[in-house]
Amino acid sequence: MTATHAQPHARAKASAVRDVLTLMLLPVPLVVAALPAAFAGGGTRRWFGGRGESQRADAQAAKDAAAAAFYELDTAQRDLRISIETITAVDSSPGARRAVEGFAALGQRIDEVSHGYIEAVDAHDLDRDDLEPSAASRARNELTKAKDELIRVKGDLDRFEQGLGPLLDKAETQLARLAPAVERARQALLAASNALDAVRASGLRADDLAARLAALGPDLTKLNQGAGQHGVAETLQRADRVLRDAEAVRAEAAQLPERAQEIDRRLVSLRTRAQALTTRAGTVEPVLSELRRRFAAACWQDLQQVPDHAATSVHQAEEKLKEAGKAREEQRWADATSLLSTARALLNGTDEAVSAAGDRLRRLNAVSKDPQQEIDRTRFAIRDAQRLAMTGRNTPEPRHARPLDQSVARLDRAVAALEGRHPDYWHFLTETEAVRHTVARVVSEIREERGAGHGG
Known part of the structure; x- marks a missing residue:
């Protein structure tokens, strides 16, 4: 080379x-x-040395923190929306409406800060090779600001959610009641239907109960359609109403055989009583004859119409009993019960009138033989009241002494009236009875006042 x-x-x-x-x-x-x-x-990649990369890392950290804040806010908003939907499904009160309005206002603020965060993210590409340090610093600042806004609104959201506590607790309680309430209503309807079937199997028609049960059909349909269609509050109210009405039908159906037996017993008893009163009414005329023979007219004149009235009343009662028997055969239970009550009232009145004639003769016989017993009885009552009025006092209260003094005078007049040739013993008896009634009232007043700490 x-x-x-x-x-x-x-x-x-x-x-x-x-x-x-x-x-x-x-x-x-x-x-x-x-x-x-x-x-x-x-x-x-173009390298800027330690300072440039540090600013890029700071910007990236700010971006990650803002993303975490955005996620937390979005999650909190979703959770709160579920709470608001829970409340509105159950509650239509002014407080619930204010909660919805408050959530909507918070939603606008959340949209604003979320938009600011997204703009800040879109405005800065932190992965660019040629990212300038100044751009990284600007990105960090804008992303940090967006994060702070997200956190601030998240705090407002948390405080708002805390204020929803009572409304949410109430709504969740009602929602927790919903399924059990609907199920109880269904079970009550089933029990009523079974009870009605059992009654019919015994030979009783129970048409009115069947009609009442059938009238609950539309409510059952709405219960099956659910709270989503008809609202939680309305569904709860409907379930409670169906439960109450179905239970009433079931109870009445269960009692119907016994009710029928009771009506049968009353029919027999009142028919027997009407027959007995017819016989007893026949004794009134002999009683009146003796009264006319032995006593002054004032002692028996008010009894003159008793035989006719007794016969008429017994006849009316017997007619009512016939109508009641027919109603029983037709299984019109309410009509039968009402007619029996009317017949019983007629017979009671007749019994009292017939008894009054015999009682009058008995009392007049007793007082004509020995009026002193009635006199002594009345004087004893007066003296006893006078002693009570004087207890712990030198002089009695005028409001107590006055009626007692008047009672003495009234008794004396009644006794004096017996000295005539044909004394009115009935007037004498009614006077002594009235005197004892007055004395008893005074005694009651004295005891009440002293029991309350008034008077001595």
Whole structure:
């Protein structure tokens, strides 16, 4: 090899050695960064030394931090949107509407800062070989600013989400109730249907219960369509209503056989009672005859119409019982129950009127033989009240003494009225009874006042 040819070869060899030494002296991160390009065999990068690459790395770090902030904000917004949708699915209150409005306002701010971040990323290609240090510095600043804005809005979003706690808890509670409530409603409908089938199998039609159960069909259809179509709150209300109505049908169906038996028992009992009252009403006329013979007209005039009224009332009761029997045969349970109640009221009134005639004769017989017993009973009640009124006092309260004094005078007048040739013993009995009622009222007032700490 000639010298002429040897010199270029030496120069090339020395250049290669310098390149190797240069690579060995570079900082490790940049060596690592340079190796892929070197081995790839494609293109070369213009190196700016340690300061330039450091600015590129700072810009890249700012870009990565901004990307992380953007991801966190996007994730938080997605999670919050689910919370808002949960609330709006259940709650239509003013508080829920304000939450939706607040989320929409936050969404506008998120769009603004996200747009700023994307512009900052698009404006700077940090992988360019000819990236100037000033461009890298500008990229770092803009990306850091975008990151700070993203973090600031993320903080606002977090605070807003914390304020949704009560609304979200309420909504989640209702959503948790939804499936069990719908299932309970379905089960109640099934139980009602089974109870109705059992009743029909026993020979009872229960048409009214069947109609009530059928009326729940549209509600069941809507429950099956789901809350997505009809709303959570409305579905919960419908499920509760179906549960309540179906349970009522089931309970009434279960009680229907017993109800039918009770109506049968009442029909027999009231028919027997009507027959007995017809017999008893026949005794009123002899009682009235004795009253007329032995006592003044004032003692029995008010009983004159009892026989006619008793006969009429018993007849009306018997007609109601016939109607009730027909309603029972037709399984019109409500009508049968109502008619039985009417018949019972008529018979009760008749019983009282018939009993009153016999009781009148008994009391008049007793007082005509010995009025003193009634007088003593009444005077004892007055004296007992007077002693109570004087207990712990030198003089009684006028509001207590006055009615007691009037009662004494009233009793004296009633006793004096017995001295006539045909005394009105019934008037005497009603007067003594009225006096005892007045005295009892005064005694009750005194005890109430002293029990409350008033008066002595």
